[in-house]
Amino acid sequence: MKIGITCYPTFGGSGAVATELGLQLADRGHEIHFISYAQPFRLVHFHEGLFFHEVEVNRYPLFEYPPYSLALAVSMHEVARRHELDLFHVHYAIPHATTAWIAREMLRDEGSDIKLVTTLHGTDITLIGQDPSYWSITKFSIERSDGLTAVSEYLQKVTYEAFECAKCAIRVIPNFIDPAVYQRAIYDCQRDALAAQGEKIVMHISNFRKVKRVEDVVRIFDRIARKVPARLVLVGDGPERPLAVDLAQELGREEQVLFLGKIESVAELLACADLFLLPSEEESFGLVALEAMATGVPVVGSSGSGLREVVIDGLTGRLHPVGDVESMAESSVELLTDSDLWKRVSEAARTSAVERFSAERIVPIYESFYDEVLGEGT
Numbered sequence: 001m002k003i004g005i006t007c008y009p010t011f012g013g014s015g016a017v018a019t020e021l022g023l024q025l026a027d028r029g030h031e032i033h034f035i036s037y038a039q040p041f042r043l044v045h046f047h048e049g050l051f052f053h054e055v056e057v058n059r060y061p062l063f064e065y066p067p068y069s070l071a072l073a074v075s076m077h078e079v080a081r082r083h084e085l086d087l088f089h090v091h092y093a094i095p096h097a098t099t100a101w102i103a104r105e106m107l108r109d110e111g112s113d114i115k116l117v118t119t120l121h122g123t124d125i126t127l128i129g130q131d132p133s134y135w136s137i138t139k140f141s142i143e144r145s146d147g148l149t150a151v152s153e154y155l156q157k158v159t160y161e162a163f164e165c166a167k168c169a170i171r172v173i174p175n176f177i178d179p180a181v182y183q184r185a186i187y188d189c190q191r192d193a194l195a196a197q198g199e200k201i202v203m204h205i206s207n208f209r210k211v212k213r214v215e216d217v218v219r220i221f222d223r224i225a226r227k228v229p230a231r232l233v234l235v236g237d238g239p240e241r242p243l244a245v246d247l248a249q250e251l252g253r254e255e256q257v258l259f260l261g262k263i264e265s266v267a268e269l270l271a272c273a274d275l276f277l278l279p280s281e282e283e284s285f286g287l288v289a290l291e292a293m294a295t296g297v298p299v300v301g302s303s304g305s306g307l308r309e310v311v312i313d314g315l316t317g318r319l320h321p322v323g324d325v326e327s328m329a330e331s332s333v334e335l336l337t338d339s340d341l342w343k344r345v346s347e348a349a350r351t352s353a354v355e356r357f358s359a360e361r362i363v364p365i366y367e368s369f370y371d372e373v374l375g376e377g378t
């Protein structure tokens, strides 16, 4: 199959999943064309059967906001025509489902029968998609996708509720990881570069947006550090980072909190972690929690949204209500001070991640979904 993939190439779960899916599909003999304004951040090496097409946006002075969506639609149309694509698979509905719909309409006028699959990732539905600026075009676009997937049952439910998605049949296909990449043993963790001897390493990775509640990460850590010699390693960057820096200082923890900024390969960092914190307001899935689990790192995070489909509370980590930093800290201390418990949870986390969310298990589900979408209407 010849597939055009569009995603946000920046740091974030949807771009990571789209890139890993493209790599896996290319390894399975498909021809994959990435179409975006920049090389996806995890697409770092040449890969047979995989191509990248950069979208050029003319910044004509008249444009206050250069119309990237239009330039993207033109690129999608051009790549589809030149390479005779069977399918667009776009990740994150805004604006990708709309630009793909435009390109598909252009191609249909030229006799093409290309299909469009949209994968919903989270904030495209739960947050920005519900903003009055985007709600109607998001509804219009997802309802006209030939195939629609969501990364969790939670997100599937929210989509039906928030968009009265009349004609949508949303298939749940969870995110996945390559177990060969996320395994502690293959990385020579430089613990002493991150923490002093005997200190536990508590980690958080995100794009530091409000939804991640990074200040709660610092508050939880402050409570952990009262009972356990520990270091907090914060990976990533975003608008909430200054607030986290200020709070760490206010709590007198600036010496124990490390801000590493954006790091591309999180696998080797996770190999150093003893605990992973993800207390988000809402997570449709929580890919980074799955990456932590696969690396044998117990996860403490928030219940109430998609994370509970990844972390099995009490088995592979602990989940507590959003904002309940006391309970999250208590669970963290319990895991960090009871080595037998930590070992049990670490092993269960790795086993659960590999058994339920390996690429080997999930990628064929995408392939058969593509077949279903392409088979329809014949």
Ligand code: GMT
Residues within 6 Å of the ligand: 011, 012, 013, 014, 015, 017, 092, 121, 122, 123, 126, 151, 175, 207, 209, 211, 282, 283, 284, 285, 286, 287, 288, 306
């Ligand atoms: O987490 C983010 O803010 C980035 C966002 C994205 O679009 O990349 O992540 C969303 O997609 C990920 C991949 O499917 C999910 O693992 C995240 O849970 C989801 N983020 C939210 O729902 C807040």
